[in-house]
Amino acid sequence: MAEPQLHRLTLPNGLRVVLAPDDAPGRAPVVGVSVHYDVGFRSEPEGRTGFAHLFEHLMFQGSESLEKLAHFRHVQGSGGIFNGSTHQDYTDYFQVLPSAALERALFLEADRMRAPKLTEENLRNQVDVVKEEIRLNVLNRPYGGFPWILLPPVLYGTFANAHNGYGDFTDLEEATVDDCAAFFDTFYAPGNAVLTITGDLDVEQTTELVHRHFGDVPARAVRERPSFAEPFPERELRGHHADPHAPLPAVAIGHRLPDPVGELDAYLANVVLAAVLTDGDASRLQQRMVYRDQLVVDVHAGCGLMGAPLDARDPDTFTFTAIHTPEVGADRVVGAIDEELDALASSGPTAEELSRVTARWTAGLHRENDRVVSRTLDLGSAELVHGKAELISELPRRISEVTVEHVAEAAKALRPDARAVLELEPAGSDSADSAGGTA
């Protein structure tokens, strides 16, 4: 595949920079700019659940040079789009704009890295906004937070790995401006961030602009990142969750994965395993559980809690989720998954199964790469988490090198006696047959 030519620099204040000019003919005059900070919800202090995400909201609320709301207006008034998101191990901010607005985007990112305005009024306002976000995505929604909020407290034992990254309302309400100041000084130093710029850009000119805008953001000490490692479970762990809005029961299974950074090839074998199990109508679990035995409404297997593989450092989670009918019961669902894992552990996938996974992965990466926003974010997170933005273009080859034996090994390692099983039970006054049908 066409590999973007990467250019790197590191500023004296420690900011790492990745430039990926798009030299393809007919490219659109568009640039993507992202900043990934090496802090996610695993780093938030105890008693401050949801703080990393709340802080992400505050980074849009004005700076020394720009009043509240100005950031949004300047990005959109330049024809651009923006957003930010908080993950286990990082928080990202991005903009995609016509290339004529590149310098403006760099100014905006540098300005809030240098001197954001953290005020009581903005904090209280954004606590309210975040609570609405949580009501929208979790509390008022069937299967809200399933499995990314609900499964970790069953599988993991430490606060860092087990707590709710969206946050408890009490913790959010008790957050203070001084907590924000401490969080900023600890984690938002230039030496703790990666700036990524992709698309229609000139390397020399862009390098000059990066120095001009980010050069005088003062260096600050970067604290050594603690390890979030914890031992694998020594038995099967069970959890239950009552969902007041769900019409049907569901089950999630979580397994520990090999270290995504230190044991990348073993991790990728799990990525292939997940695809063999549930990607496409011909995959093993779709065939068996959806079409043949009709045990579930849908079933999904994948690496990572946030919906994508290679998004976090160790420890990371292999997840299964399935929505099923009450008659079937969670044990039959789990039992069917176990049988298919056993079959793969003893004989591995067929050569055809492997080649279909490789072809679909290659195509999927091409499509991701074609979108400036995903290209920018993928390069940035790969540089931050893996120290290696090139990983993105190496993936199709590395996926194609995964063998039948590797996948069998991966299936064998997903042991029933070292996993977490979460059962979600409908608990509302709504029953499956009346759920809003005539609302």
Next chain:
Amino acid sequence: MTAAHRTAEEIGRTEAGPRPLPPLGEPRSSQPPATVDTVLGNGLRVVAARHGAVPMVELRLRIPFAGEDTMHPARAEVLAETLLTGTSTRDRVRFDTDLAAVGGDLQSVVTPEQLSITGDALADGLPTLLDVLADALTDAVYPDTEVAGEKDRLVERLAVARSQPRVIAREALQRHRYGDHPFVREVPEAENVARVDSAEVRTLHQESVLPRGSVLVLVGDFDPDTVVAQVERALSGWSSQNSAEKLPALPTLDGGDVQLVHREGAVQSQIRLSAQGLPRTDPGYAALQIANLTFGGYFSSRLVENIREDKGYTYGAHSAFEFTRDNGTILVDADTASEVTAAALWETRYELGRFALVPPTGTEIESARQYAIGSLLTSTASQTGLASQLASLAVLGLGMDWLAAHPDRLRQVTGEQIAEAARYYAPTAFTGVVVGDAEKLLPHLNDIGGVVVG
């Protein structure tokens, strides 16, 4: 965290002080992609555009698929779910395996207006993608076992769908604004799905999956002329003298009371308002588009700045258009905690009134204009983005020419035209629904008025 950190005041201040915003550089225009837009012998319109830097191809097929029969939505849903599960030469697994071999995917979904088939593949896999598509279009057999299985799953999935607040709100809004027009039947009734048999699905396919009046969009790394010839060959067996069935015209939307719909156990409400807008083909559309952005169509809008950034009532508020053939409506939505729902509805109505009466300023207009032009550029910079954009335009009878000329249309819109368009936002022009916990909502909604219990 560090014990000794700066205070928030110290963080927000530097020695050099505030800095000026850099100016924008010279805008660079891009060439519209090489495109062929033609109608094949079987009546199918094909739009093929060379675009993008990756060796992929994106496919979008849109078949008008309306039906008056009350059983139509259920039959159509089962058809969409089983279209790719069997022909005389392929079963479900063969479909998936053949597509996977070229990194491909095909999916079909149905709405009251159309059957959509969406796909992609590695560019050199296009012949396979077209072959699989042609096979389904001309030879789908709807095996009894597949139809029976999908019916069972659909009944369960409909229950899951109808537990989603946004689905409940959408159904309530559709019924409230359009009564029993076929456009409201977006989610079939479970008992109707249970009654569908495979013979009916086969008949529906024969009568309604038709090339005449349909449009196929292909975008990718290819030569458009060659691709059109490939399509002509691959789909030569797909033919009929009849035309695909178009949705009957929608009645013009009038303003009226908002209907309160109770949802047990809700901690948040869905506010959904709607008014008549303009079709995309209308000469006034560009002015309405800029007006809409200013009102609530993007983040830097009056509605978002009021009810999210000032008052914290919502995570997101939006004002958007919904286009059907020859018609366009305005949809305004926000989800808010039960405690602040009435206040949020009040502020939304206030902003609607202010918008109709106090036209957008020059600064508001220029920001929205740049956003409209720039976001069109960024959204069509990828193959997937361009393909989806062309497909939505194609069903309205538009094509690449319209898309390429649209930035200039946006540049030429005047303040007077926008002030005129803003009158579409008069609060009296809107109707809608609020879905939430009626017990908590009703006292305050009664206080502000204009709300009836549904």
